[in-house]
Amino acid sequence: EEGTCSAADDECNAAAHQRTTQQEQQEQQQEKQETYTHKFPMKFVNKSQYRADVHWDDGKYGVHMAILEPNGGESSLETYQGHSFFITRHGVKEGLFDLETDEQHRVTVKRPNETYEIPENAAPSTNPCQDRFSICKSEAARGTCSWSPGWMIVHCCKSCDEELNASELIDPNVRCTKERLNMTEPAWQPGDLNKLFESWAAKDSDFAQYDPQVLSSPGAEFGGIDGPWVVTFDNFFSEDEANALIQGGAKVGFERSTDQGKMNSLGEREKVVSTTRTSSNAWCIGACERIPQVSRVSHRIEEVTKVPKKNYESFQILEYDYNQFYRSHHDSSGSEKGLSGHRILTFFLYLTDVEEGGETKFNKLGIQVKPKRGRALVWPSVKNEDPSTWDPRTFHEAMPVIKGKKYAANHWIHLNDYEGPNKWGCTGSFS
Numbered sequence: 001e002e003g004t005c006s007a008a009d010d011e012c013n014a015a016a017h018q019r020t021t022q023q024e025q026q027e028q029q030q031e032k033q034e035t036y037t038h039k040f041p042m043k044f045v046n047k048s049q050y051r052a053d054v055h056w057d058d059g060k061y062g063v064h065m066a067i068l069e070p071n072g073g074e075s076s077l078e079t080y081q082g083h084s085f086f087i088t089r090h091g092v093k094e095g096l097f098d099l100e101t102d103e104q105h106r107v108t109v110k111r112p113n114e115t116y117e118i119p120e121n122a123a124p125s126t127n128p129c130q131d132r133f134s135i136c137k138s139e140a141a142r143g144t145c146s147w148s149p150g151w152m153i154v155h156c157c158k159s160c161d162e163e164l165n166a167s168e169l170i171d172p173n174v175r176c177t178k179e180r181l182n183m184t185e186p187a188w189q190p191g192d193l194n195k196l197f198e199s200w201a202a203k204d205s206d207f208a209q210y211d212p213q214v215l216s217s218p219g220a221e222f223g224g225i226d227g228p229w230v231v232t233f234d235n236f237f238s239e240d241e242a243n244a245l246i247q248g249g250a251k252v253g254f255e256r257s258t259d260q261g262k263m264n265s266l267g268e269r270e271k272v273v274s275t276t277r278t279s280s281n282a283w284c285i286g287a288c289e290r291i292p293q294v295s296r297v298s299h300r301i302e303e304v305t306k307v308p309k310k311n312y313e314s315f316q317i318l319e320y321d322y323n324q325f326y327r328s329h330h331d332s333s334g335s336e337k338g339l340s341g342h343r344i345l346t347f348f349l350y351l352t353d354v355e356e357g358g359e360t361k362f363n364k365l366g367i368q369v370k371p372k373r374g375r376a377l378v379w380p381s382v383k384n385e386d387p388s389t390w391d392p393r394t395f396h397e398a399m400p401v402i403k404g405k406k407y408a409a410n411h412w413i414h415l416n417d418y419e420g421p422n423k424w425g426c427t428g429s430f431s
């Protein structure tokens with residue numbers, strides 16, 4: 001329309017411009033008035049080089065909806081008008097951004113059958129200090145920055161910046177130093193491992209009430225075969241305590257077990273659904289950890305191992321249904337250790353009797369331990385002569401459950417403090 005006036009005719013141009021503006025407004029209004037109350041499809045296309053996740057913004061932390069492969073991956077979702085979705089790198093909640101505007105890629109659904117395209121140049125922001133979730137501000141307001149700083153610094157950096165200086169601490173090299181975390185001395189010096197297990201194996205052991213059995217010891221000197229220490233306590237906890245651990249796990253919720261994938265620059269590790277481990281697990285934190293029977297068992301483990309609880313990962317409660325297993329693995333990795341050092345000791349509890357299958361098998365030792373409620377199985381992942389070196393002899397696996405259901409619980413015990421580094425997001429997991 002504007003084109004029909006001569007360039008010099010200001011009045012004509014102004015009138016035409018006004019008509020155009022009115023028309024646009026009308027069109028916009030019409031668009032707004034179109035409402036859809038039913039569910040309809042929407043398509044996402046990922047042109048970026050990052051494997052991406054689509055999350056529905058539920059006003060809280062978002063709900064994971066789809067995975068999009070890089071360089072053209074697609075997915076369709078059923079959704080509703082007005083729903084919003086945000087895009088992150090796969091496996092971590094680090095947003096994918098438009099680097100020019102520093103806005104995270106997100107979309108609010110307007111009408112059926114739209115396609116949202118994540119452009120080729122989408123990438124993590126150059127500013128790592130972002131609020132990733134709608135709930136960040138209110139979490140910060142209720143004090144979460146101080147009681148869960150690691151998680152909050154990484155996920156709600158903007159909202160914790162004033163209180164914690166999160167924009168500095170988001171760099172794991174700044175956040176995760178021994179000095180900042182007041183790390184104490186290693187739990188074991190060379191020789192301490194043998195001393196501990198020998199004290200359990202001794203005839204007059206302080207812990208004879210728990211019925212220690214030696215399945216393997218160096219030189220077979222204390223019983224069992226010749227090998228690394230492997231010991232059971234056949235009467236370590238009560239039925240009531242076993243049930244409390246299972247209920248604690250249910251309270252937190254059992255989820256299909258994941259492995260830890262690659263680490264990003266913020267110190268987060270990608271969660272990868274495990275193929276070598278088909279069981280489910282729950283980390284016993286919060287309400288689970290506060291169950292009196294649960295903390296009583298942890299305390300007993302402290303007494304027996306003489307390693308303080310701050311070196312432990314939270315109880316991990318395991319659930320194996322029919323045919324579920326955990327293939328051969330080692331509880332510590334040969335290389336990567338981090339501030340907390342190796343897992344030096346596994347304190348493993350059988351919470352149920354299993355009718356058939358579900359044994360823990362030490363592949364290199366030819367030892368197989370049958371699940372039995374009340375039984376604890378304990379073995380080291382490091383060497384007596386040097387507790388900071390890995391002992392490759394203690395590979396093990398959980399045999400498939402053939403009949404019945406297996407519940408178990410793990411305390412993984414580290415050479416150094418674990419709770420502090422975990423709280424500050426320095427272990428790669430943010431539980």
Ligand SMILES: O=C(O)CCC(=O)C(=O)O
Pocket residue numbers: 318326331358359360361396397398399408410
């Ligand atoms: O379930 C078992 O018997 C062993 C589990 C295990 O090795 C683990 O959780 O690391």
Ligand SMILES: [Fe+2]
Pocket residue numbers: 329330331396
């Ligand atoms: Fe294990």
